[in-house]
Amino acid sequence: MADSIRLRVSRYRPETDAGPHWQEYDVPLRKDWTVLDGLNHVKNEVDTTLSFRWSCRMGICGSCGMTIDGEPKLACGTFLSDYAPGPVPIEPLANFPVIRDLVVDLTDFMQKLPRVKPWIIPKEDHSNVEPDVEFLQTPGQLDAYQQFSACINCMLCYSACPVYGLDPEFIGPAAIALAERYDLDSRDVGNRQRLDVLIEHDGVWGCTFVGECTRVCPKHVDPASAIQRYKLKAALQTVKAFLLPRGAR
Amino acid sequence: MTQSGGTELRLYRPRVSTWWWTRKRTYFVFVMRELSSIFVAWFVVFLLLFVFAVGRSEAAYQRFLDWASSPWVVVLNVVTLAFVLLHTVTWFAVTPQAMAVRVMDRTVPSFHIIAGQYTGLVVVSAFVLWLVTR
Numbered sequence: 001m002a003d004s005i006r007l008r009v010s011r012y013r014p015e016t017d018a019g020p021h022w023q024e025y026d027v028p029l030r031k032d033w034t035v036l037d038g039l040n041h042v043k044n045e046v047d048t049t050l051s052f053r054w055s056c057r058m059g060i061c062g063s064c065g066m067t068i069d070g071e072p073k074l075a076c077g078t079f080l081s082d083y084a085p086g087p088v089p090i091e092p093l094a095n096f097p098v099i100r101d102l103v104v105d106l107t108d109f110m111q112k113l114p115r116v117k118p119w120i121i122p123k124e125d126h127s128n129v130e131p132d133v134e135f136l137q138t139p140g141q142l143d144a145y146q147q148f149s150a151c152i153n154c155m156l157c158y159s160a161c162p163v164y165g166l167d168p169e170f171i172g173p174a175a176i177a178l179a180e181r182y183d184l185d186s187r188d189v190g191n192r193q194r195l196d197v198l199i200e201h202d203g204v205w206g207c208t209f210v211g212e213c214t215r216v217c218p219k220h221v222d223p224a225s226a227i228q229r230y231k232l233k234a235a236l237q238t239v240k241a242f243l244l245p246r247g248a249r
Numbered sequence: 250m251t252q253s254g255g256t257e258l259r260l261y262r263p264r265v266s267t268w269w270w271t272r273k274r275t276y277f278v279f280v281m282r283e284l285s286s287i288f289v290a291w292f293v294v295f296l297l298l299f300v301f302a303v304g305r306s307e308a309a310y311q312r313f314l315d316w317a318s319s320p321w322v323v324v325l326n327v328v329t330l331a332f333v334l335l336h337t338v339t340w341f342a343v344t345p346q347a348m349a350v351r352v353m354d355r356t357v358p359s360f361h362i363i364a365g366q367y368t369g370l371v372v373v374s375a376f377v378l379w380l381v382t383r
Binding site: 012014015017020070094095097098099138139140141144165166208210211212214215222224225231 | 258259260261262263265269270272273275276279283343345346347348349351354355356
Protein backbone atom coordinates (compact mmCIF):
# COMPACT_ATOMS: atom_id res chain seq x y z
CA MET A 1 0.00 0.00 0.00
CA ALA A 2 1.30 3.46 -0.89
CA ASP A 3 1.97 5.70 2.10
CA SER A 4 -0.06 8.66 0.90
CA ILE A 5 -3.21 9.42 -1.06
CA ARG A 6 -4.35 12.59 -2.80
CA LEU A 7 -7.61 14.32 -1.84
CA ARG A 8 -9.23 16.52 -4.52
CA VAL A 9 -11.32 18.85 -2.44
CA SER A 10 -13.92 21.28 -3.78
CA ARG A 11 -13.13 24.75 -2.40
CA TYR A 12 -15.49 27.71 -2.39
CA ARG A 13 -14.67 30.91 -0.54
CA PRO A 14 -17.62 33.28 -0.91
CA GLU A 15 -15.56 36.42 -0.33
CA THR A 16 -13.22 35.74 -3.28
CA ASP A 17 -14.54 32.89 -5.47
CA ALA A 18 -17.27 33.10 -8.11
CA GLY A 19 -17.73 29.34 -7.92
CA PRO A 20 -16.08 26.21 -6.57
CA HIS A 21 -12.70 24.96 -7.77
CA TRP A 22 -10.52 21.96 -6.94
CA GLN A 23 -7.63 21.97 -4.54
CA GLU A 24 -5.42 18.93 -3.98
CA TYR A 25 -3.86 17.73 -0.75
CA ASP A 26 -1.69 14.69 -0.09
CA VAL A 27 -2.52 12.94 3.17
CA PRO A 28 -1.08 9.81 4.81
CA LEU A 29 -2.82 6.64 3.65
CA ARG A 30 -3.43 4.44 6.65
CA LYS A 31 -5.66 1.39 6.82
CA ASP A 32 -7.77 2.80 9.65
CA TRP A 33 -8.09 6.34 8.29
CA THR A 34 -11.43 7.60 7.02
CA VAL A 35 -11.97 10.53 4.65
CA LEU A 36 -12.77 12.60 7.75
CA ASP A 37 -9.37 11.69 9.25
CA GLY A 38 -7.78 12.83 6.00
CA LEU A 39 -9.65 16.14 6.06
CA ASN A 40 -8.76 16.70 9.73
CA HIS A 41 -5.12 16.05 8.87
CA VAL A 42 -5.36 18.76 6.18
CA LYS A 43 -7.08 21.16 8.60
CA ASN A 44 -4.55 20.56 11.39
CA GLU A 45 -1.32 20.21 9.45
CA VAL A 46 -1.63 21.63 5.94
CA ASP A 47 -4.34 24.23 5.37
CA THR A 48 -6.33 25.70 8.25
CA THR A 49 -8.67 27.55 5.89
CA LEU A 50 -10.46 24.37 4.78
CA SER A 51 -14.03 24.26 6.15
CA PHE A 52 -16.18 21.19 6.77
CA ARG A 53 -18.64 19.98 9.40
CA TRP A 54 -18.01 17.04 11.69
CA SER A 55 -18.57 16.03 15.28
CA CYS A 56 -18.88 12.45 16.52
CA ARG A 57 -16.61 10.49 14.13
CA MET A 58 -18.85 7.41 14.48
CA GLY A 59 -21.88 7.80 12.21
CA ILE A 60 -24.24 9.05 14.90
CA CYS A 61 -24.33 12.86 14.62
CA GLY A 62 -24.94 13.08 10.86
CA SER A 63 -22.74 16.18 10.44
CA CYS A 64 -20.07 15.02 8.01
CA GLY A 65 -22.21 14.20 4.97
CA MET A 66 -20.41 15.08 1.74
CA THR A 67 -20.10 13.87 -1.84
CA ILE A 68 -17.19 11.46 -2.03
CA ASP A 69 -16.31 10.24 -5.52
CA GLY A 70 -19.77 11.29 -6.71
CA GLU A 71 -21.70 9.46 -3.95
CA PRO A 72 -23.29 11.08 -0.89
CA LYS A 73 -21.54 9.55 2.12
CA LEU A 74 -20.62 10.16 5.73
CA ALA A 75 -16.92 11.11 5.69
CA CYS A 76 -16.43 9.33 9.03
CA GLY A 77 -17.69 6.02 7.63
CA THR A 78 -15.78 6.09 4.34
CA PHE A 79 -12.25 4.65 4.34
CA LEU A 80 -9.48 6.23 2.30
CA SER A 81 -8.05 2.80 1.47
CA ASP A 82 -11.19 2.00 -0.55
CA TYR A 83 -10.18 4.76 -2.98
CA ALA A 84 -6.48 3.86 -3.27
CA PRO A 85 -4.45 4.83 -5.23
CA GLY A 86 -6.63 7.95 -5.46
CA PRO A 87 -7.21 10.77 -6.00
CA VAL A 88 -10.40 10.99 -3.89
CA PRO A 89 -12.79 13.67 -5.17
CA ILE A 90 -14.59 15.34 -2.24
CA GLU A 91 -17.42 17.81 -2.86
CA PRO A 92 -20.18 19.32 -0.71
CA LEU A 93 -23.55 17.52 -0.61
CA ALA A 94 -25.39 18.01 -3.91
CA ASN A 95 -28.78 19.79 -4.09
CA PHE A 96 -27.92 22.27 -1.31
CA PRO A 97 -26.56 25.82 -1.53
CA VAL A 98 -22.88 25.91 -0.56
CA ILE A 99 -21.87 28.29 2.24
CA ARG A 100 -18.11 27.58 2.12
CA ASP A 101 -15.95 24.68 0.90
CA LEU A 102 -17.78 21.52 2.08
CA VAL A 103 -20.32 23.30 4.29
CA VAL A 104 -23.88 23.45 2.93
CA ASP A 105 -26.93 25.46 3.98
CA LEU A 106 -29.56 23.23 5.66
CA THR A 107 -32.09 25.99 6.39
CA ASP A 108 -34.57 24.51 3.92
CA PHE A 109 -34.71 21.16 5.73
CA MET A 110 -34.86 22.82 9.15
CA GLN A 111 -37.96 24.67 8.00
CA LYS A 112 -39.57 21.60 6.45
CA LEU A 113 -39.00 19.14 9.30
CA PRO A 114 -41.38 20.66 11.90
CA ARG A 115 -44.17 20.76 9.31
CA VAL A 116 -44.58 16.96 9.61
CA LYS A 117 -44.76 17.22 13.44
CA PRO A 118 -41.96 14.74 14.22
CA TRP A 119 -42.96 14.17 17.81
CA ILE A 120 -45.50 12.01 19.65
CA ILE A 121 -48.98 13.50 19.55
CA PRO A 122 -50.70 11.66 22.44
CA LYS A 123 -54.37 10.77 22.65
CA GLU A 124 -54.82 12.49 25.99
CA ASP A 125 -53.15 15.50 27.45
CA HIS A 126 -50.13 14.15 29.35
CA SER A 127 -49.03 17.43 30.86
CA ASN A 128 -50.60 16.53 34.22
CA VAL A 129 -49.41 12.91 34.31
CA GLU A 130 -46.93 11.90 37.00
CA PRO A 131 -43.36 11.91 35.60
CA ASP A 132 -42.80 8.23 36.42
CA VAL A 133 -45.78 6.93 34.44
CA GLU A 134 -44.68 4.49 31.74
CA PHE A 135 -46.30 4.13 28.33
CA LEU A 136 -45.67 0.50 27.55
CA GLN A 137 -45.16 -1.00 24.10
CA THR A 138 -44.87 -4.61 23.00
CA PRO A 139 -41.75 -5.66 21.02
CA GLY A 140 -44.02 -5.87 17.96
CA GLN A 141 -45.22 -2.28 18.42
CA LEU A 142 -41.61 -1.13 18.72
CA ASP A 143 -40.59 -3.15 15.68
CA ALA A 144 -43.28 -1.42 13.59
CA TYR A 145 -41.48 1.96 13.65
CA GLN A 146 -37.95 1.28 14.93
CA GLN A 147 -36.32 1.26 11.49
CA PHE A 148 -37.60 4.78 10.72
CA SER A 149 -36.43 6.10 14.10
CA ALA A 150 -32.79 5.51 13.13
CA CYS A 151 -32.68 8.69 10.98
CA ILE A 152 -29.80 11.02 11.96
CA ASN A 153 -30.78 13.91 9.62
CA CYS A 154 -27.50 13.61 7.73
CA MET A 155 -29.15 14.81 4.50
CA LEU A 156 -27.55 12.15 2.31
CA CYS A 157 -31.03 11.20 1.07
CA TYR A 158 -31.80 14.80 0.01
CA SER A 159 -28.47 14.94 -1.75
CA ALA A 160 -29.21 11.71 -3.64
CA CYS A 161 -32.80 12.63 -4.53
CA PRO A 162 -33.12 14.00 -8.08
CA VAL A 163 -36.70 15.10 -7.34
CA TYR A 164 -35.46 17.38 -4.54
CA GLY A 165 -32.66 18.62 -6.79
CA LEU A 166 -35.09 19.57 -9.55
CA ASP A 167 -37.92 20.79 -7.30
CA PRO A 168 -36.69 22.11 -3.92
CA GLU A 169 -40.34 22.53 -2.82
CA PHE A 170 -40.52 18.73 -2.34
CA ILE A 171 -40.62 18.07 1.40
CA GLY A 172 -38.10 15.26 0.94
CA PRO A 173 -37.22 11.72 2.07
CA ALA A 174 -36.06 12.20 5.69
CA ALA A 175 -39.02 14.39 6.67
CA ILE A 176 -41.49 11.81 5.31
CA ALA A 177 -39.60 8.90 6.93
CA LEU A 178 -39.82 10.72 10.27
CA ALA A 179 -43.53 11.38 9.76
CA GLU A 180 -43.96 7.64 9.20
CA ARG A 181 -41.87 6.90 12.30
CA TYR A 182 -44.39 8.76 14.50
CA ASP A 183 -47.45 7.54 12.55
CA LEU A 184 -46.44 3.94 13.22
CA ASP A 185 -45.87 4.57 16.93
CA SER A 186 -48.66 2.99 19.02
CA ARG A 187 -48.56 5.97 21.42
CA ASP A 188 -49.24 8.50 18.67
CA VAL A 189 -52.54 9.71 17.20
CA GLY A 190 -51.19 12.40 14.85
CA ASN A 191 -51.65 10.45 11.58
CA ARG A 192 -54.36 12.72 10.24
CA GLN A 193 -52.44 15.92 10.99
CA ARG A 194 -49.34 14.64 9.20
CA LEU A 195 -51.33 13.28 6.27
CA ASP A 196 -52.90 16.72 5.78
CA VAL A 197 -49.38 18.12 5.27
CA LEU A 198 -47.98 15.29 3.17
CA ILE A 199 -51.00 14.97 0.86
CA GLU A 200 -50.27 18.47 -0.51
CA HIS A 201 -48.53 18.96 -3.88
CA ASP A 202 -45.09 19.32 -2.26
CA GLY A 203 -45.66 16.18 -0.14
CA VAL A 204 -45.46 12.49 -0.99
CA TRP A 205 -46.78 12.79 -4.54
CA GLY A 206 -43.64 14.60 -5.68
CA CYS A 207 -41.72 11.35 -5.22
CA THR A 208 -41.27 9.24 -8.34
CA PHE A 209 -39.70 6.32 -6.44
CA VAL A 210 -36.16 6.64 -7.72
CA GLY A 211 -35.17 4.80 -4.54
CA GLU A 212 -31.75 6.42 -4.31
CA CYS A 213 -32.55 7.81 -0.82
CA THR A 214 -32.73 4.26 0.52
CA ARG A 215 -29.54 3.19 -1.24
CA VAL A 216 -27.45 6.01 0.26
CA CYS A 217 -28.95 5.97 3.79
CA PRO A 218 -26.14 5.10 6.25
CA LYS A 219 -28.67 3.99 8.90
CA HIS A 220 -30.83 1.72 6.68
CA VAL A 221 -33.93 3.81 7.31
CA ASP A 222 -35.47 3.14 3.88
CA PRO A 223 -37.17 6.52 3.28
CA ALA A 224 -38.39 5.33 -0.15
CA SER A 225 -40.49 2.71 1.62
CA ALA A 226 -41.94 5.30 4.02
CA ILE A 227 -42.95 7.52 1.09
CA GLN A 228 -44.64 4.70 -0.89
CA ARG A 229 -46.50 3.57 2.25
CA TYR A 230 -47.65 7.17 2.72
CA LYS A 231 -48.90 7.31 -0.85
CA LEU A 232 -51.01 4.23 -0.14
CA LYS A 233 -52.42 5.87 3.00
CA ALA A 234 -53.15 9.09 1.12
CA ALA A 235 -54.87 7.18 -1.70
CA LEU A 236 -56.99 5.15 0.73
CA GLN A 237 -57.98 8.35 2.53
CA THR A 238 -59.10 9.89 -0.77
CA VAL A 239 -61.14 6.79 -1.67
CA LYS A 240 -62.72 6.76 1.80
CA ALA A 241 -63.57 10.45 1.57
CA PHE A 242 -65.28 9.74 -1.75
CA LEU A 243 -67.19 6.59 -0.72
CA LEU A 244 -68.02 6.90 2.95
CA PRO A 245 -70.43 9.24 4.70
CA ARG A 246 -68.76 12.02 6.65
CA GLY A 247 -69.07 10.41 10.08
CA ALA A 248 -67.41 7.12 9.10
CA ARG A 249 -64.08 8.49 7.78
CA MET B 250 -28.21 36.03 -1.01
CA THR B 251 -29.33 35.03 2.44
CA GLN B 252 -29.36 36.84 5.75
CA SER B 253 -28.08 34.80 8.65
CA GLY B 254 -27.23 36.23 12.05
CA GLY B 255 -26.63 39.64 10.50
CA THR B 256 -23.87 38.34 8.23
CA GLU B 257 -24.60 38.30 4.55
CA LEU B 258 -23.75 34.95 3.00
CA ARG B 259 -22.98 34.67 -0.66
CA LEU B 260 -24.21 31.15 -1.29
CA TYR B 261 -23.15 29.13 -4.29
CA ARG B 262 -26.19 27.39 -5.78
CA PRO B 263 -25.29 24.47 -8.01
CA ARG B 264 -27.64 23.75 -10.92
CA VAL B 265 -28.93 20.27 -11.73
CA SER B 266 -27.87 19.26 -15.25
CA THR B 267 -30.51 18.09 -17.75
CA TRP B 268 -28.36 14.96 -18.08
CA TRP B 269 -28.35 14.12 -14.35
CA TRP B 270 -29.79 10.67 -15.11
CA THR B 271 -26.75 9.63 -17.13
CA ARG B 272 -24.42 10.28 -14.17
CA LYS B 273 -25.18 7.15 -12.21
CA ARG B 274 -26.27 3.65 -13.18
CA THR B 275 -29.15 3.64 -10.67
CA TYR B 276 -30.51 6.96 -12.03
CA PHE B 277 -30.29 5.59 -15.56
CA VAL B 278 -32.17 2.40 -14.64
CA PHE B 279 -34.83 4.55 -12.96
CA VAL B 280 -35.34 6.66 -16.10
CA MET B 281 -35.49 3.50 -18.24
CA ARG B 282 -38.08 2.06 -15.82
CA GLU B 283 -40.20 5.22 -16.21
CA LEU B 284 -39.75 5.11 -20.00
CA SER B 285 -40.87 1.46 -20.04
CA SER B 286 -44.45 2.60 -19.28
CA ILE B 287 -44.73 3.86 -22.87
CA PHE B 288 -43.84 0.40 -24.17
CA VAL B 289 -46.30 -1.24 -21.77
CA ALA B 290 -48.96 1.06 -23.23
CA TRP B 291 -47.91 0.01 -26.76
CA PHE B 292 -48.42 -3.67 -25.89
CA VAL B 293 -51.91 -2.83 -24.60
CA VAL B 294 -52.72 -1.06 -27.89
CA PHE B 295 -51.25 -3.98 -29.86
CA LEU B 296 -53.38 -6.47 -27.91
CA LEU B 297 -56.52 -4.38 -28.46
CA LEU B 298 -55.82 -4.18 -32.21
CA PHE B 299 -55.35 -7.96 -32.24
CA VAL B 300 -58.61 -8.65 -30.35
CA PHE B 301 -60.44 -6.14 -32.56
CA ALA B 302 -59.13 -7.86 -35.76
CA VAL B 303 -60.08 -11.33 -34.49
CA GLY B 304 -63.59 -10.10 -33.66
CA ARG B 305 -64.15 -8.49 -37.06
CA SER B 306 -63.46 -11.22 -39.63
CA GLU B 307 -61.00 -13.82 -40.74
CA ALA B 308 -59.73 -11.49 -43.48
CA ALA B 309 -59.13 -8.73 -40.92
CA TYR B 310 -57.26 -11.23 -38.73
CA GLN B 311 -55.08 -12.20 -41.71
CA ARG B 312 -54.39 -8.53 -42.49
CA PHE B 313 -53.41 -8.01 -38.84
CA LEU B 314 -50.99 -10.97 -39.00
CA ASP B 315 -49.42 -9.62 -42.21
CA TRP B 316 -49.00 -6.20 -40.64
CA ALA B 317 -47.67 -7.65 -37.37
CA SER B 318 -45.01 -9.64 -39.24
CA SER B 319 -43.67 -6.62 -41.12
CA PRO B 320 -40.07 -5.97 -40.06
CA TRP B 321 -40.62 -2.64 -38.25
CA VAL B 322 -43.47 -4.05 -36.13
CA VAL B 323 -41.34 -7.08 -35.20
CA VAL B 324 -38.40 -4.84 -34.23
CA LEU B 325 -40.70 -2.57 -32.25
CA ASN B 326 -42.21 -5.55 -30.45
CA VAL B 327 -38.83 -7.04 -29.59
CA VAL B 328 -37.73 -3.69 -28.11
CA THR B 329 -41.09 -3.48 -26.32
CA LEU B 330 -40.67 -6.96 -24.87
CA ALA B 331 -37.25 -5.99 -23.49
CA PHE B 332 -38.74 -2.89 -21.84
CA VAL B 333 -41.74 -4.81 -20.48
CA LEU B 334 -39.35 -7.33 -18.89
CA LEU B 335 -37.37 -4.45 -17.37
CA HIS B 336 -40.66 -2.95 -16.14
CA THR B 337 -41.68 -6.23 -14.53
CA VAL B 338 -38.35 -7.01 -12.90
CA THR B 339 -37.76 -3.49 -11.55
CA TRP B 340 -41.29 -3.02 -10.20
CA PHE B 341 -41.37 -6.48 -8.65
CA ALA B 342 -38.05 -5.67 -6.95
CA VAL B 343 -39.39 -2.50 -5.30
CA THR B 344 -42.84 -3.81 -4.34
CA PRO B 345 -41.80 -4.90 -0.80
CA GLN B 346 -40.84 -1.29 -0.07
CA ALA B 347 -44.32 -0.06 -0.97
CA MET B 348 -46.17 -3.02 0.53
CA ALA B 349 -45.23 -3.54 4.16
CA VAL B 350 -47.15 -6.66 5.15
CA ARG B 351 -47.25 -7.48 8.84
CA VAL B 352 -48.39 -10.91 10.02
CA MET B 353 -48.48 -11.87 13.72
CA ASP B 354 -46.79 -8.55 14.63
CA ARG B 355 -43.84 -9.26 12.32
CA THR B 356 -42.94 -7.81 8.93
CA VAL B 357 -43.11 -10.37 6.13
CA PRO B 358 -39.62 -10.65 4.52
CA SER B 359 -39.19 -8.97 1.11
CA PHE B 360 -38.24 -12.28 -0.43
CA HIS B 361 -41.72 -13.74 0.22
CA ILE B 362 -43.47 -10.78 -1.44
CA ILE B 363 -41.21 -10.90 -4.52
CA ALA B 364 -41.54 -14.70 -4.77
CA GLY B 365 -45.34 -14.31 -4.51
CA GLN B 366 -45.34 -11.93 -7.48
CA TYR B 367 -43.24 -14.22 -9.67
CA THR B 368 -45.46 -17.16 -8.70
CA GLY B 369 -48.49 -15.10 -9.75
CA LEU B 370 -46.79 -14.21 -13.04
CA VAL B 371 -46.01 -17.87 -13.78
CA VAL B 372 -49.56 -19.02 -12.92
CA VAL B 373 -51.23 -16.35 -15.08
CA SER B 374 -48.78 -16.93 -17.97
CA ALA B 375 -49.37 -20.70 -17.82
CA PHE B 376 -53.14 -20.15 -17.85
CA VAL B 377 -52.91 -17.83 -20.88
CA LEU B 378 -50.64 -20.30 -22.66
CA TRP B 379 -53.11 -23.12 -21.96
CA LEU B 380 -56.00 -20.94 -23.13
CA VAL B 381 -54.48 -20.06 -26.52
CA THR B 382 -52.95 -23.47 -27.31
CA ARG B 383 -55.64 -25.91 -26.16
